[in-house]
Amino acid sequence: MSMTRFALLAALVVAFAGCGKTETASTAASDELVIKIGAAGPLTGPQAHIGKDNEYGTRMAIDDANAKGVMIGGKKARFELLSEDDQTDPKTATIVAQKLVDARVNGVIGHLNSGTSIPASSIYFKNGIPQISPSATAVKFTAQGYNTAFRVMTNDAQQGKALGEFAVKVLGLKKIAVIDDRTAYGQGLADEFVKSAEANGAQIIAREYTTDKAVDFTAVLTSIKGKQPELLFFGGMDPQGVPMVKQLRSLGMKTQFMMGDGGYTPKLIDLAGAAVEGTYASLPGVPLDKMPNGRDFAKRYEERFKQPIQLYAPYCYDAVNVMIAAMQKAGSVEAAKYLPEIGKVELDGVTAKIAFDEKGDIKGGAVTLYQARQGKWQVVQTMGGASAAKP
């Protein structure tokens, strides 16, 4: 009995070995330099549309580089994309990270969320693989002492500070209600917004909460209505932002509505219709229109993927280009050799002029505020920027 079972096991192992061989055989390369860029984000689940957007952004940067014919250390480089689905799950994120490490990627663009970027970062760090997150905003991500972790996105503190200053100083709103969706992103941003708004002399008259799966906010909105705030700030993403702003208006409230980068999506405007008019949202960096390559990027993205940019695709694009720039500077695609160069890169990206501080956060951290007017996001003003002092 036991022997037969053992034999079965052995047979299975052999069978699997066969599979493994065929998989690895295909990666034989010619004399060009093959560079594998890993990408990780949720490709299934509620945030799948944003995860796919990230993948598209990364893919475009890679295809552009291949079309351009980048030379690294005198050799022609060919970039390959390995995209993995982390399902916004911290556990899956570490599996995916390990798999990218196994596949010997030269660098990783990801993950989308802070909750996945943080556990994955320790694996990248252990293996010395550079990781540039296009969209993780938790302060902690770059504060763990890992020299491999970078982001081309402002962190919650940078963005919350800018949003708070804008609300109080520029708009002159003093009575503020805050809702967050109890995710690492929403709560982190809302807390930093509260800090900044209070520091600038505003009063937080209501602090309410929801979840990232809710669609009905009438109860918390009604409760807020009784306190008559001038501004409602929501720390969360557009799937909640749309019904929230609709319900806000249908309850007859004239309160101003503001979100962070999670709200700056074409969907918010398309889906919320007339209710969204006047809503503020922010996006780290300088408007795409203002950057020389930005407008071109947006046009080509829409042509190629038959959809407008959802959210972070331009940041992914920049993240890849930062990596390539560092490789070119180091004249090597080996992680150990080009990692020290990433911190020194200065790049005119499509989202901003990119440079990193000593922790791996983006330097300066310009944040642009937009307002929905006549069915379009229109630039209001850019807070901070390369010249502004670091927070």
Next chain:
Amino acid sequence: MKINLNSKLFNAPIAIALLALPFIIDALFGHGWVRIADFALLYIMLALGLNIVVGYAGLLDLGYIAFFAVGAYTYALLGSPQFGLHWPMYVVLPLGALIACGFGVLLGAPTLKLRGDYLAIVTLGFGEIIRIFLNNLNAPVNITNGPQGISAIDPLQVGGFSFGGSHEWMGLRVDDVHLHYYLFLGFTLLVIFISRRLEDSRIGRAWVAIREDEVAASAMGINTRNIKLLAFAMGATFGGISGGLFAGFQGFVSPESFSLMESIMVLCMVVLGGMGNVGGVVLGGVLLVALPELFRHAAGPVQQALLGKVVVDPESLRMLMFGLALILVMLWRPAGLWPSTQRRREFNADDSVLQQEQETVYDASK
């Protein structure tokens, strides 16, 4: 008490295979799959814990992941910069198990009278309540750090030996994923051993008696209240240990790891593998951890081979295949892939016996 080392699970070839497994996996597929094997072991522990509640005692529990969460957070809070505490693993792990056990009793007590689906929804609610508290206890006093989770958790270590690093022995490089494999394997074998001993003990028989007919069991002099509470407590303890190991392994915990979907996955492992049978539950755990990963790898290349191009996004296909697999396996083997001998007998029995057995099974799980 005589320990029977000759039982099926402890024979030599299998022992060697288990010991060599991480190196075989590593050589063939790389570290990623060793990590998956580590998670599989953690889930096997969880599934075995839930098996005591669902499989042995017949109490449907949809919030089991809460105990995993309690164990994980106990480890995280007492071994991370969150409170600046760095208690050793041999204190924190048992403590986590003990606290989880306490929560098990806490859940069991008010739900003793409930049956079947009512119990299911209350346990589901309990699991959500624990998760919601973990997610929100960052204010007014910061205990759990809320949705941000706790990072920089101490690795699993005994004395100066850390499972989180790489070690070299006699020219053989052993990485963290391998070390965790052996640690988790040790705990899993312990849990398997306890489960098997329990199965044949007085307590185990009392659980089965309650599962089959609670009224009759109580008439036979079984203290149903205590025995049910014991099932919850034992199940929770295993969950707590597994949770502690998870926290040390990951180095990061956040409430999103303990969602309802996780409870459902663990339940699927138990039912798909074969409720009440240790071997079946282990099989279920291995399959449900490995299957989605397998589909992740296979979905793209298989389409390429069959159709010449990737028609459907592999990521969409992966979960679809997984769902289909759940349905097909249950249709093919309704009692699970490897049911306990007792259940198998029920299924091969002639119609009248089958009918009678069915009714008691329905009854007991209500």
Next chain:
Amino acid sequence: MEIFFQQIINGLVQGSVYALVALGYTMVYGILGLINFAHGEVVMIGAMVALAALQALLAAAIAPVLAVLLSLMAAVAVCMALGYGIERIAYRPLRNAPRLAPLITAIGVSIVLQNLAMMIWGREYHSFTLPFTNDSHHLGGAVMNDVQIVIVIVALLIMAGLMWLVHHTRTGRAMRAVAENPAAATLMGVDINRVISVTFMLGSALAAIAGFMVSANYGIVHYYMGFMLGLKAFTAAVLGGIGNLRGAMVGGVLLGLIESLGAGYIGDLTGGFLGSHYQDVFAFFVLIAVLVFRPSGLLGEKLAERA
């Protein structure tokens, strides 16, 4: 006071939505003693089909009223077929299997439907706007719009219709007979398979209607929308006493009210310590408290359970 009145309205509307979905759970449970975990996904499919049909019909310049009605009918038809199919494929072969087996296939069906929907309709959110204006009405300081009024009325009508169907028609009598004792029902000439199929189709039709109304109210549709809604509705059904039609209604409305009043007031009452982030905790505490004192829900009867 007007805030309180508004919270009651919020709870009623939300509760009516829960009740509609809960009716589907409770009908299936009443007859089969089975939690149809895939029900929430049927609601989602209903919403998706309705949206696709509505867009196609409006694009073909069909009159708005007719387009809305036709798309609703399309959703109902697709969902009924789906409900029938789910029962035939995933539940009927397991009718004599251990009780947890169909629970797992239900979870499997749910995963399959979700991912199919994702493949067909994409990962992103879709806008669901009715081709009419949705006017707001002021009732003593509180606000309620047309869609919300329709939701409450339709929920009541459907509930009344179902009661009539179950208690005053042949099909209804057959359903009750199967619920009481399937073996005896067979002896009396009831075709159990037919009755169960009809039940599933009815439940799925309700799911389609619920999906349509939920989407019209919130204005967005997404392949992930069914899961949470299904879970809440299931909770509502248990709260009211699963297997009992009136119970589903009572449980749904009660759950809606608990959520809105809980989120609206407990934060202020406890000085912000237990705010709206504990909304679901209140709901589950009430559920546990009710079940501890009434182990089969508010209106649940022992008789409704299967022997």
